Amino acid sequence: MASMSEDDLLTVISRHLPASTATVPTGDDCAVLSPAGDVAISTDILVEGVHFRTDWSSAEDVGWRCVMHNVADAAAMRARPMSLVVAMVIPEGLATEWVEGFSKGLRQACDHIADQTGPIAIDGGDMSRGPAIMAAGTVVGDMEGREPVLRSGARPGDLLIHTGNLGASAHGLALLEAGETGSEADLFRRPVPPVALALSVPARAMMDVSDGLVRDARRMAAASGVSIALDSDRVAAAASPGASLHEALTGGEDHGFLAALPPGDVPEGWSIVGSIHAGAGVTVDGADLGELGGWDHFTA
Ligand SMILES: Nc1ncnc2c1ncn2[C@@H]1O[C@H](COP(=O)(O)OP(=O)(O)OP(=O)(O)O)[C@@H](O)[C@H]1O
Ligand SMILES: Cc1ncc(C[n+]2csc(CCOP(=O)(O)O)c2C)c(N)n1
Ligand SMILES: [Mg+2]
Structure with missing residues (x-):
């Protein structure tokens, strides 16, 4: 992990992310999305020791949960989850394989949701060193002309x-x-x-x-x-x-x-x-x- 630069790590992560249909996908300062209707937006954090333990859950499992906790909030408004950005805190010494596994879990969950309600991608994120693993997802949902259910x-x-x-x-x-x-x-x-x-x-x-x-x-x-x-x-x-x-x-x-x-x-x-x-x-x-x-x- 110590030998990997942020850019190298990003390359490893990107390899596993789902293909995006965003107007501007991950890679620039912002992604640009083109939803059909109003936008629903929500965020949800997973914290090591609070929401998961690495001896109970694999990196893939945590990536899966990061997507699912977020898409549920969008769907609860009757918005179709269409895009996520994911910010991660990565402790020193965490194996690159964990971050790679997390990305695979994101992908698996996006594929599962895509099968149900249509395309969804990871269109950006952020990374920092920190004292424990944290993953904060932010979901964008497309109301597609429907009224939100409050x-x-x-x-x-x-x-x-x-x-x-x-x-x-x-x-x-x-x-x-x-x-x-x-x-x-x-x-x-x-x-x-x-x-x-x-x-x-x-x-x-x-x-x-x-x-x-x-x-x-x-x-x-x-x-x-x-x-x-x-x-x-x-x-x-x-x-x-x-x-x-x-x-x-x-x-x-x-x-x-x-x-x-x-x-x-x-x-x-x-x-x-x-x-x-x-x-x-x-x-x-x-x-x-x-x-x-x-x-x-x-x-x-
Ligand atoms: N730090 C914060 N700043 C601004 N708004 C917040 C903050 N934390 C929560 N909220 C808002 O308060 C409301 C209730 O938050 P809460 O986390 O209980 O949402 P929730 O949908 O029940 O949670 P979950 O994400 O677990 O489904 C939401 O509208 C949320 O956006
Ligand atoms: C290691 C470990 N210990 C306890 C729990 C139980 N737990 C944590 S947060 C939460 C409510 C939802 O929180 P949020 O609103 O932040 O999504 C629950 C039931 C867990 N998942 N992992
Ligand atoms: Mg909720």
Whole structure:
């Protein structure tokens, strides 16, 4: 690593990135994009020791997550994820192979998303030395003429629906902490947000679930000025097979989608987990949950 210049490292990284359709792709001071509609933009950081451990996740896994955490935010607005820039902090002594593997993971995730919703590329980034591995992705989403779906659109009478691997990441984390393996550990390493389902759902409100169902539902309830009633039987039925009810209610990082849908048919791939009412806050089976929460970086 010490012998590699920044330019050499960039050459290694670039070799693995997906082909771009950007008007000006990576390589200049900025990329230039030509979206069809309004732009949705969001950013998400992964920090070694906080979001991943290198003994639990390969470099490819971390690259994959960097893309998935970001594209989920774009899709949650009903924007088609079209481009990412990725800024990295690389500690001294980190093998070039790790950075190369990370780039391969970016590519694998972009290929997966491209298969679902169309082309997406890494159109730039930045690198610096620093004390721990960090990767900050910034996603650009193309609204393509659609109206954004906000957290504030839920109305009393709506159904609360979810799609994704609810609780899988939390269960996977528990498996890894116990030194065990399993399909949820794989989903922790490589979450798969169902972005195509988010882009097509006729929802009134939507968000990706990053900090846990209850905590994120509270955010939707607050933004919409409504109360959200979660039904534990329905949550358990919607949960990822190995996940407990507690993991489904409080686990984060699955990056599935939570949406408020006007009454009617539930689209394929989505499950009802609750309902929207007048009032405030979130209940489970009618009970106020007090502090039962989810992930908070500053109190965890
Ligand atoms: N440091 C910051 N400066 C400005 N805005 C911020 C900052 N951190 C968060 N925000 C904004 O606050 C809102 C809530 O942030 P939060 O990180 O909870 O978003 P989120 O979508 O729930 O997270 P995730 O990326 O895990 O899906 C977002 O609109 C985000 O852009
Ligand atoms: C090593 C390790 N320990 C704990 C966790 C759990 N974890 C970290 S951040 C987060 C919530 C989402 O954060 P953000 O909103 O920043 O995406 C969760 C559930 C992990 N992933 N890795
Ligand atoms: Mg989000």
